[in-house]
Amino acid sequence: MPDLEFRRDLFRGTAQYYDKYRIPYPKGLTDDLARRSGADGSGALLDLACGTGQITFALHDRFAEVWAVDQEPDMIDVVRQKAAAAGITSITALVSAAQDLTAPEAAFDLIAMGNAFHRLPRRAVAAKAAGWLRPAGHLALLWSGGPWSSDAGWQRATQATMDRWRARAGITDRVPAEYERERAEFTDAAVLSDCGFTLAGSYSFPVVHEWTADEIVGYLYSTSILSTAALGGLAAGFEEDLRRELADCEPGGRFRQLISFDYVLFVAAM
Ligand SMILES: C[S@@+](CC[C@H](N)C(=O)[O-])C[C@H]1O[C@@H](n2cnc3c(N)ncnc32)[C@H](O)[C@@H]1O
Numbered sequence: 001m002p003d004l005e006f007r008r009d010l011f012r013g014t015a016q017y018y019d020k021y022r023i024p025y026p027k028g029l030t031d032d033l034a035r036r037s038g039a040d041g042s043g044a045l046l047d048l049a050c051g052t053g054q055i056t057f058a059l060h061d062r063f064a065e066v067w068a069v070d071q072e073p074d075m076i077d078v079v080r081q082k083a084a085a086a087g088i089t090s091i092t093a094l095v096s097a098a099q100d101l102t103a104p105e106a107a108f109d110l111i112a113m114g115n116a117f118h119r120l121p122r123r124a125v126a127a128k129a130a131g132w133l134r135p136a137g138h139l140a141l142l143w144s145g146g147p148w149s150s151d152a153g154w155q156r157a158t159q160a161t162m163d164r165w166r167a168r169a170g171i172t173d174r175v176p177a178e179y180e181r182e183r184a185e186f187t188d189a190a191v192l193s194d195c196g197f198t199l200a201g202s203y204s205f206p207v208v209h210e211w212t213a214d215e216i217v218g219y220l221y222s223t224s225i226l227s228t229a230a231l232g233g234l235a236a237g238f239e240e241d242l243r244r245e246l247a248d249c250e251p252g253g254r255f256r257q258l259i260s261f262d263y264v265l266f267v268a269a270m
Contacts, residue, residue, distance in 0.1 A: 003121030010224035021218035043109030049116030196269035
């Protein structure tokens with residue numbers, strides 16, 4: 001079964017929004033992941049499709065070495081700037097598609113992919129990851145919910161506004177047509193199992209968060225489906241419409257959500 005192909009420029013122009021508006025993974029989650037994967041300060045972490053380093057910076061002090069890899073150069077620029085500003089020398093930030101990465105065999109103790117595995121050629125990346133991990137090393141898929149992802153009035157209004165402007169801007173080429181069917185038919189766990197990984201467990205760390213309208217707009221600009229590049233000349237109209245919808249729902253301008261944060265942990269073959 002061939003992997004689905006995504007455009008490679010989906011996150012062009014999102015890095016600054018990504019870094020500012022994405023809510024960090026809770027410390028409870030990253031601490032738990034470090035503990036369960038046996039991180040003791042001596043090993044190596046590979047953060048694949050790292051964005052601006054949400055996992056890298058949360059876990060760098062649990063590993064002697066971290067590789068942060070993303071195919072979007074702007075994301076890697078931000079990782080490099082943040083590492084330099086913080087004086088962190090253990091992070092190697094590389095521009096590469098995950099499936100094209102060249103890395104030594106059995107070099108990593110943990111491979112982590114945050115909000116990303118669904119956008120990767122999963123079979124190709126899982127097969128390579130199995131080779132890059134030491135025997136019985138860990139692989140973690142981290143996930144979090146976006147501001148639209150529950151059923152409050154302001155969230156339904158946000159979803160409807162997103163749909164309206166995606167249709168208006170003709171944003172139809174960000175996700176392959178077979179995406180939903182393929183992902184349901186071949187789950188992440190099944191794809192990883194075919195490459196010798198065993199499911200160790202799934203762990204949830206929900207967080208109550210109160211968004212402002214600025215943060216919701218900024219978050220949406222950090223996505224591949226409603227980036228300013230995707231919206232083009234319609235970005236200002238979208239933003240005005242969304243702000244009006246949000247204000248109608250919550251005149252106080254505070255938008256409360258229980259955000260889901262989860263990770264799924266796998267163990268590589270011995
Ligand atoms: C939603 S962001 C996730 C960023 C970060 N890992 C996190 O946990 O928030 C998805 C990232 O995957 C990157 N990406 C998408 N496809 C990729 C691929 N084939 N290889 C490497 N990076 C990829 C994008 O450039 C983007 O930075």
